[in-house]
Amino acid sequence: MTAPAHDGYDAVIIGGGHNGLVAAAYLARAGRSVLVLERLGHTGGAAVSASTFAGVDARLSRYSYLVSLLPRKIVEELGIDFRVRARAVSSYTPVQRGGAPTGLLVGGGEARTRASFARLTGSDREYDAWRRFYAMTARVAGAVFPTLTRPLPTRAALRELIDDETAWRALFEEPIGVSIERSFDDDLVRGLVLTDALIGTFAHAHDPSLRQNRCFLYHVVGGGTGDWNVPVGGMGALTGALAGAARRAGAEIVTGHEAVRVETDGRAAEVTYRTSSDEGTVAARHVLVGASPHTLAALLGGEPPAPAEGSQLKVNMVLTRLPRLRDRDVDPREAFAGTFHIAEGYEQLGTAYAQAAAGESPAAPPSEIYCHSLTDPSVLGPEPARAGHHTLTLFGLHTPARLFTGDHDRRRETLLGAVLAQLDAHLAEPLTDCLARDEEGRPCIEAKSPLDLERELGLPGGHIFHGDLSFPYAGEGAGRWGVETAHPNVLLCGAGAVRGGGVSGVPGHNAAMAVLGR
Template sequence: MPALEGHHSGRRGYDAVIVGGGHNGLVAAAYLARAGRSVLVLERLERTGGAAVSTRPFTGVDARLSRYSYLVSLLPKKIVRDLGLDFRVRGRTISSYTPVERDGRPTGLLVGGGERRNREAFARLTGGPREYEAWRRFYAMTGRVAERVFPTLTGPLPTREELRRRVDDEDAWRMLFEEPIGVAVEKHFADDLVRGVVLTDALIGTFADAHDPTLKQNRCFLYHVIGGGTGAWDVPVGGMGALTDALAAAARQAGAVLATGHEALRIATDGRTAEVTYRTADGEGVAEARHVLVNASPQALAALTGDPPPPPAEGAQLKVNMLLKRLPRLRDRSVDPREAFAGTFHIAEGYEQLAAAHAQAAAGELPTSPPSEIYCHSLTDPTILGPDLVRQGYQTLTLFGLHTPARLFAQDNDAVRAELLGSTLAQLDAHLDEPLADCLAVDADGRPCLEAKTPLDLERDLRLPGGNIFHRDLSWPYADEGTGRWGVATRHANVLLCGAGAVRGGGVSGVPGHNAAMAVLEEEAD
């Protein structure tokens, strides 16, 4: 970056140095720079965006995929408005499709398309109206909680009792905040498939059983159902990179310096001023700042400051990106593949299947029927594909596998990845009327357009601890000991955590970046 040239061996002063140019770091940089503060963002990689990027992973193929994170729910419209971002999302008309074989015939549950279609779909699967009425009541409850909790994410942390009063529904509070989510799922729903569809929101990126006494599955479920005050998961137009490109542009236009290829090595602070030592291809440099905001994991923060490390984190997912020449035909001929893949396509995610997969993984074995879910970005937003691919009917598929903790890959990541990928795609093939392999596109070198990432791959590529997409177990969205007023405090007064590991972190939200910036501005105003 020109603004740093010639200063690698010297010192430069800023109001704030932000370590990590992922989406949360860019949000913080844009807010602080717009408020007139001098801001330096240090990014280790050669581009900003972190896990929220779009790339062309297949050689010679004009398909720009959201490589890691891929849907948007928790990003407040407030951040988009405040920063004047040129960024849009599109809703999905179909929520989900879950195939299953019953009485020897392929069938499934398609959720979406309106009240009448939903009622009929539940009745066909379960034989009556009970499960659909239970579904409506349950999600009316989560919808009310979402309306009340989501607006708090960009304000100072409420106390537990303040949030409880805001929710103003003791039954909902007990179900979501006090007892394992499995209790509510089993109480409200009788059908195994319906139970599984509900439970999956508690397991995305979280290795837990429905009845885990730590309630980490409840915290995951809560964040999955409160986004935008509705719980809707939307498709980023142009891919996830469109968001981080817009954030980078907003930060630069406001005057922030974005320094890629600059790896932070150490943070030294006396609580009032700080020095960040960084490394570039040309050597080391030091940046001085009143505040340092760390858009990296708590483990990385501890390494930078020399503090004791937090407990180890572990991810538990398989991420697969694919490009298809066409969508595959389904064994369930009552459903159009363009609808089945437009929402979330659940695979091997019945309630008992999820419990069995978790038990196997907890015992150190790969699940024999690995659960996963798929969605097709290009059905909602074809702009990520080149015009020729669109004309030929190409489509993307993104698969997210559950219950595959990092420990399973420790001895031989490549071999276990290949084995897991094979068994995961076999579970999908069981519901298709043609092998998925027959539908895969090939790249310029004749290789199938498919890439898979394990937790260890994510740790290597993005420095996610143990491949954990949330950096650590998600937290409740209320104040606790040591969280500080905004949920971004560390043991150092002028060093803040603005990444996914902050309170109210996780997902593509920008919330920790916003809240860290607000904490800095609020302190300076006092």
């Protein structure tokens, strides 16, 4: 922990997550004096890699997992060494049909995917509908993604750019459930499509707020293709490279410094910070805040609105081997290579939402699993790699923060047990039999509730997007870049900005462009 070098900067950035680091690198490269204040003892925020289990040489992307929304433009302009790898299979979804285990494998080529749809549904109809539906989202992605690092388009301008009234209605105007039910008949296929609308978002298919549509849109536009890729070296490789780029450009980054107050007259600002031993103040022409709008309101001395409610259970694991499947037609290495969907049929998702909305833990909690080590073995050390170990990360849906109030640890462990039971129903052996052990002999598995994320990462309500996502066009008061606040020299540069959410760097880029007047 090092104190700031001086007491005046062109820009003070609150938060050393990936967006704050992107903003710092751009501003420093433009010749501005920049200070990054990070509350934790390290940079990276939620985009970190961690050796989670004592004595086990494996680096897990502990909080955020995959990359889709990060524009190549940012990587190239900042000159960082960061790569991603495509997964061999997009997804596998197991199910019981006719009393026998089967499933849907998406990936491995068109013929393989078509055959898997036919095996599940008995015809080519659902596969043809699948291709039409995702051809539509691909057209939207190709139009929308390049706009994310430009000044905000108006709603009318974005609609004209997309130039597809059917797609506009399906994604921007009517609940996504309408389009899903119109396009598909099979319950499992419907559920598989809907999951992209529910990641970290507590909603149902026909929610009139359309928060599920906004979430869906962000999950299908990434890279202009909608592909979700594995970061080589883990998520920490990205934030490590960004921190290095910012420092090389001249930005100053101090950890263990928590910003506690921002005062501004619109032209100049002061940021008060606290460390473990003292308190200090630095002056700035601009303040960029990588924290949530809720936290920003508190920093400015206002009454923060009620935080949005996070809705996810994050589970990290290391296995000695991949478990065998009940579905003998699919190799576990293929099944776990993409996104492994559990209890995510359309009706199951609706039931789980209704139960959670009533304050009850879902009887069949839906979730999905990612095995990064199949795509990027470098996250494993030499010994576990030779032994055939693998990392698994699980993301649980419809687990809002309200389910964990009271006896938090017991509720979290009970829900974890229910999630693993849903997975075990599709395995030929219990997952717990495959878990590696740490140096104390404990199984290598940890679970994080929204309240854990609030405590560890400072996410109000544990919401991974800092609040409900927004449509990527200018709404009332959005400003030119979607990062502006009521104070001209205070900007949001985190996930709570318009076009925030996910590991993208977009809000950091846009806040820097707003400062630079580009």
